[in-house]
Amino acid sequence: MRKDAIFIGIEVDDAVAGDAQLAAKLEEVCPVDIFAVAGGRVEIVDENLDECILCAMCIQAAPQGTLTVHKLYSNELLDAPA
Amino acid sequence: MSILINEDTTFIVQGITGREAVNLTRECLDYGAGAKVVGGVTPGRLGREVHGVPVFDTVKQAVDHHGGPIDGSVVTVPPAFTKDAVFEAIENGIKLIVIVTERIPRRDVAQMVELASLRGARIIGPNCLGIIVPDVIKMGGIGGPAKDAAKAYTSGPIGVISRSGGMTTEMSSTLTAAGLGQSTAVSIGGDAIIGSSYAELMPLFEADEQTEGIVIYTEPGGRMEAELAKWVKENNSRLPIVAFMAGRFMDEMPGMSFGHAGTIVEGKEDTAAEKIARLAEAGITVAEEISQIPEIMKSKLGAPANA
Amino acid sequence: MLFSDMGGIDIEEVAETHPDHVGRRHFSNLLPISDFAAKECIASVGVTGSRLNRLTPILTRLARLFVERDMTLAEINPLCELEDGTFVALDAHMDMENEARPRQKALLHELGVGHEETRQAREATEFELAGEAVDAQDHRGVAGNVTEFDGDLGLVIGAGGGSLTLFDAVRKYGGKPANYCEIGGNPSVEKACGLAKLVLSKPGVDKIAVMMSIVSNTRVDIVARGVIKACLELNMDPAEKISIFRIPGAWEEEGFKILDHYGVRYADRTTSMHEAAKLAVEAS
Numbered sequence: 017m018r019k020d021a022i023f024i025g026i027e028v029d030d031a032v033a034g035d036a037q038l039a040a041k042l043e044e045v046c047p048v049d050i051f052a053v054a055g056g057r058v059e060i061v062d063e064n065l066d067e068c069i070l071c072a073m074c075i076q077a078a079p080q081g082t083l084t085v086h087k088l089y090s091n092e093l094l095d096a097p098a
Numbered sequence: 099m100s101i102l103i104n105e106d107t108t109f110i111v112q113g114i115t116g117r118e119a120v121n122l123t124r125e126c127l128d129y130g131a132g133a134k135v136v137g138g139v140t141p142g143r144l145g146r147e148v149h150g151v152p153v154f155d156t157v158k159q160a161v162d163h164h165g166g167p168i169d170g171s172v173v174t175v176p177p178a179f180t181k182d183a184v185f186e187a188i189e190n191g192i193k194l195i196v197i198v199t200e201r202i203p204r205r206d207v208a209q210m211v212e213l214a215s216l217r218g219a220r221i222i223g224p225n226c227l228g229i230i231v232p233d234v235i236k237m238g239g240i241g242g243p244a245k246d247a248a249k250a251y252t253s254g255p256i257g258v259i260s261r262s263g264g265m266t267t268e269m270s271s272t273l274t275a276a277g278l279g280q281s282t283a284v285s286i287g288g289d290a291i292i293g294s295s296y297a298e299l300m301p302l303f304e305a306d307e308q309t310e311g312i313v314i315y316t317e318p319g320g321r322m323e324a325e326l327a328k329w330v331k332e333n334n335s336r337l338p339i340v341a342f343m344a345g346r347f348m349d350e351m352p353g354m355s356f357g358h359a360g361t362i363v364e365g366k367e368d369t370a371a372e373k374i375a376r377l378a379e380a381g382i383t384v385a386e387e388i389s390q391i392p393e394i395m396k397s398k399l400g401a402p403a404n405a
Numbered sequence: 406m407l408f409s410d411m412g413g414i415d416i417e418e419v420a421e422t423h424p425d426h427v428g429r430r431h432f433s434n435l436l437p438i439s440d441f442a443a444k445e446c447i448a449s450v451g452v453t454g455s456r457l458n459r460l461t462p463i464l465t466r467l468a469r470l471f472v473e474r475d476m477t478l479a480e481i482n483p484l485c486e487l488e489d490g491t492f493v494a495l496d497a498h499m500d501m502e503n504e505a506r507p508r509q510k511a512l513l514h515e516l517g518v519g520h521e522e523t524r525q526a527r528e529a530t531e532f533e534l535a536g537e538a539v540d541a542q543d544h545r546g547v548a549g550n551v552t553e554f555d556g557d558l559g560l561v562i563g564a565g566g567g568s569l570t571l572f573d574a575v576r577k578y579g580g581k582p583a584n585y586c587e588i589g590g591n592p593s594v595e596k597a598c599g600l601a602k603l604v605l606s607k608p609g610v611d612k613i614a615v616m617m618s619i620v621s622n623t624r625v626d627i628v629a630r631g632v633i634k635a636c637l638e639l640n641m642d643p644a645e646k647i648s649i650f651r652i653p654g655a656w657e658e659e660g661f662k663i664l665d666h667y668g669v670r671y672a673d674r675t676t677s678m679h680e681a682a683k684l685a686v687e688a689s
């Protein structure tokens with residue numbers, strides 16, 4: 017699943033998007049409410065996407081390689097936290 | 099050296115679990131030699147940790163845990179609770195209190211300042227970003243994250259005192275770029291009543307060997323500049339002072355308040371024009387633009403003493 | 406506290422022309438306010454006898470009112486003496502500070518002072534009210550204190566001291582600001598966007614200048630996103646509508662990437678605030 021706003025795009029691997037536990041975790045960690053739980057699945061909240069503060073908490077919360085944050089203005093991927 | 103704080107200064111953060119306070123704690127721990135943040139206080143949160151700093155319910159617990167007097171406190175609690183927090187710090191022997199909180203009613207501030215002076219404590223703020231000794235320590239959010247603060251501040255001979263937190267950094271950065279480092283920079287707060295004014299900090303800078311000159315940022319409103327001018331004249335200060343005055347446009351709009359709460363022009367003495375005249379009388383140069391400050395300061399520093 | 410036996414005129418004027426007719430005394434805000442302070446203050450201008458004893462409680466109570474009601478000014482002027490020796494207040498002036506409004510709600514209600522009545526010297530304009538609404542939309546940071554002016558140069562500026570400096574600087578270089586405002590405390594993209602939209606939509610405004618003193622809490626990239634988003638949503642070209650973007654500081658590398666992508670002209674800290682203001686004026 018991939019969603020793009022003006023500045024930020026987020027892609028969640030379909031293999032994990034249905035994980036209710038992950039959905040709840042993402043909802044909790046993102047400080048600007050970009051993730052929500054909908055019917056036990058990860059949902060990306062469009063209108064909050066551009067508020068992303070690039071903190072990488074979501075990347076850290078998801079299994080490695082399953083969640084990517086795209087900076088649409090520079091064609092870069094947000095790095096996972098060290 | 100520096101004024102107010104140095105590498106050995108210990109302090110706590112009151113309201114440490116708040117969002118801004120968590121960031122501020124991180125920044126202080128990361129900057130320079132790493133501040134000695136010996137505890138945090140948020141009632142009801144005993145036993146937690148914020149970036150490794152233990153959290154207590156009361157200041158007393160923090161002092162007991164530390165096992166001796168604590169030098170300072172950064173107060174970040176909401177306005178309705180600030181007075182109590184500051185009283186608590188003072189009554190537990192803390193001598194230097196930086197109040198970050200904005201919008202505290204004046205009566206509360208007057209009471210805090212009065213108690214502080216009775217107990218021999220000093221208040222910086224309210225509505226300020228704190229104190230920084232470049233490359234050594236910062237107490238408060240001044241300069242932001244350690245890597246940003248390092249860009250703007252360098253160690254050197256200039257003392258900076260500013261009614262605006264952001265402008266403390268802007269001016270220091272301009273000084274740094276011109277090769278003039280800072281001994282200590284103090285954001286004193288933008289409210290009508292504050293714990294430490296220019297004139298109250300001058301004796302400390304005067305006594306500090308590292309400091310050779312002072313740069314101040316000032317605004318319309320209040321009598322602090324008049325007091326500074328008076329202090330400089332009466333004490334025959336060794337330190338040349340360069341000032342920058344923002345908000346000159348407000349002279350045309352009496353009764354309107356812009357920027358900080360303290361800026362409202364209530365009487366003739368409060369206007370920018372009047373203040374500039376008073377400062378000039380005391381030999382303080384008021385720069386037209388911030389970028390001119392380093393040159394003016396350099397020429398003053400180069401001039402023979404007591405000229 | 407102040408006492409003068411030359412009432413009826415402006416106290417500042419009396420203080421200048423007849424300083425010996427103005428008694429002044431500091432009183433404690435911590436201790437209960439007691440009569441002796443007022444008595445000393447009044448006696449210092451030479452008032453004695455039964456007058457002194459009658460005036461003392463009036464000044465004491467006025468001081469108490471001042472403290473308890475969070476006044477910034479509590480003045481009775483003139484206070485008149487009747488033939489029987491009693492005193493009557495003919496006029497009085499009280500100012501309460503804004504910060505204390507929440508805890509003086511009951512009194513304000515009793516006096517019929519509405520929430521929108523502030524000490525500002527004129528009533529808020531529609532533009533200013535719209536600015537307040539932008540600021541109120543969420544609790545993250547500030548994009549407010551919008552004041553309308555009649556010029557054509559739109560300003561999206563911050564923070565407290567930075568805005569004052571930049572506003573002066575724009576005028577110094579002959580610019581005519583359309584507005585004053587303050588960004589601070591790391592506002593959301595949406596808030597910065599709302600503020601920029603408001604200014605861009607103001608009749609007569611062609612371009613906006615986005616400028617701040619070095620930021621350490623507010624993020625450069627977030628403000629950049631906000632102002633660019635405002636242009637895009639209004640179907641405007643950010644490169645054309647933003648005359649200059651000068652916000653150095655936290656997250657500037659990220660912010661400059663965004664500005665580069667949209668071709669917006671920007672400056673870092675090596676361009677002074679005054680230089681930036683000059684560029685803004687020249688571009689308008």
Ligand code: SF4
Nearest residue numbers: 046068069071072074
């Ligand atoms: S990087 Fe941070 S702000 Fe952005 S989506 Fe992930 S958790 Fe949310």
